[in-house]
Amino acid sequence: MGDLQRVTVLGAGVLGAQIAFQSAMHGKDVTAYDIDDTALEAGRARLQAIVPQFVADAGESLRAAAEQAVAGIRLSSDLADAVGSADLVIEAVPESLELKRAVYERLASLAPADTVFATNSSTLLPSQISDATGRPDRFLALHFANHVWRNNTAEIMGTPQTDPTVYQRVVAFAKEIGMVPIELHKEQPGYVLNSLLVPLLNAAAGLVLTGVAEPETVDATWRIGTGAPAGPFQIFDVVGLRTAYAISSARPDPGSQAWAAYLKTNFLDAGKFGVESGEGFYKYS
């Protein structure tokens, strides 16, 4: 079963719920924590909504197991209770450095000394948080992608203080819950996937902004030239144009600012957010 058996997921948002589900499906003892009963109820609804999504991907024969996994997840809004006997705490709270540091400062005293802490942060580096954990040697990043159950990656990134044994225990945990572990040897903003994806998307945006080619043309070129199932603007639609806007508008360079303005004028102001709203660069039914 592995030595990281009792898992607590902090934050029952979209990804937190998926992580809890995936862990439960693979036999872990899972607790999902959120801040109050209202948030927990929303979390419970998210967990239940995962079942049909999962079944659509994995097949009807796994419905009963998925329902059982969800039913077995313990929900708690009492942090001390939620983490009191955890082997591993996976933190998936909103992407605010202050909020995350405050959570870890509370965790530091509430969790057993040997509990391993992992942050699912997409945008922060674990070294920005490490000293707040009270256990920098047992702290690292374990980063999941949406649709956790789809034979997906878990990017694992420590700080210089992370104990290599702890790192390998988390690699083993990722495998145990059916993830493909992606081992990073150093801290890298964006991990591996976004370090590759962002330059591709920026280059595609540049071609459209400068008027070299239409989004559909760029996408067709990429699909034909590389055999990929989706071109950059199809990926933008999946990522979500509000997310793309938020990322670009936060960057100071003129190219990013121009792209943010393009997205706002042509899409956001028209309520076109990509796949989630039914229309972005393409229409979805």
Add this chain to the structure above:
Amino acid sequence: MGDLQRVTVLGAGVLGAQIAFQSAMHGKDVTAYDIDDTALEAGRARLQAIVPQFVADAGESLRAAAEQAVAGIRLSSDLADAVGSADLVIEAVPESLELKRAVYERLASLAPADTVFATNSSTLLPSQISDATGRPDRFLALHFANHVWRNNTAEIMGTPQTDPTVYQRVVAFAKEIGMVPIELHKEQPGYVLNSLLVPLLNAAAGLVLTGVAEPETVDATWRIGTGAPAGPFQIFDVVGLRTAYAISSARPDPGSQAWAAYLKTNFLDAGKFGVESGEGFYKYS
């Protein structure tokens, strides 16, 4: 049939031969030119070698048609004779600006005034050549990718002097010979495909050079995260590591220089050139 029926391909190298073959397969009257009888003989051998490659992709039922297409290609080492009645000249001579300009200066007087000229150059912009053609309004870039017959792209890029009608006639020609035309509205170094691919490959190289992750890890992340059939280092192997080295070593920035040195030390010096030599980042049988 379209109005660009009589096609002369200049240079019967790998891509020149493929362009001639593809045009002949789609009913064009094709002449392949190369500088002397030795070069023409090599060109003839390349044309004949395309047939089994094409049949492997397109099916045995097309073998007779492919052999007939190759047999129908006229070979000439007399430039005046080769282009004297051409509607379209596709230039696929080696990537030297001086050489190409010299070729166009000869062509300018040898070809009929209304013949359209198209360069297949990957690395030069048509505006670097345009004034040597004697007909800047009937000159543009028509860029093919390896394995022309695989439902592949033809990137079409004019200069500010290119007549829009001529541009559209070349778009129509590309469709007539079974290509997916990629219309660029402005000159762009690297066209669309390499404008996207180079930043992705550079980012991947950076992750390996800085020790963040192994090539296999980077590739797995890309495949899983985007659904692409190949990761960046698999693409490097297909492009060829000598080509990748040549590109990186020609760039002055420290990252490119470091990547060129990495490729030389770890691969080129050991005779590992990628797929073509049987080994690169991966082994091929």
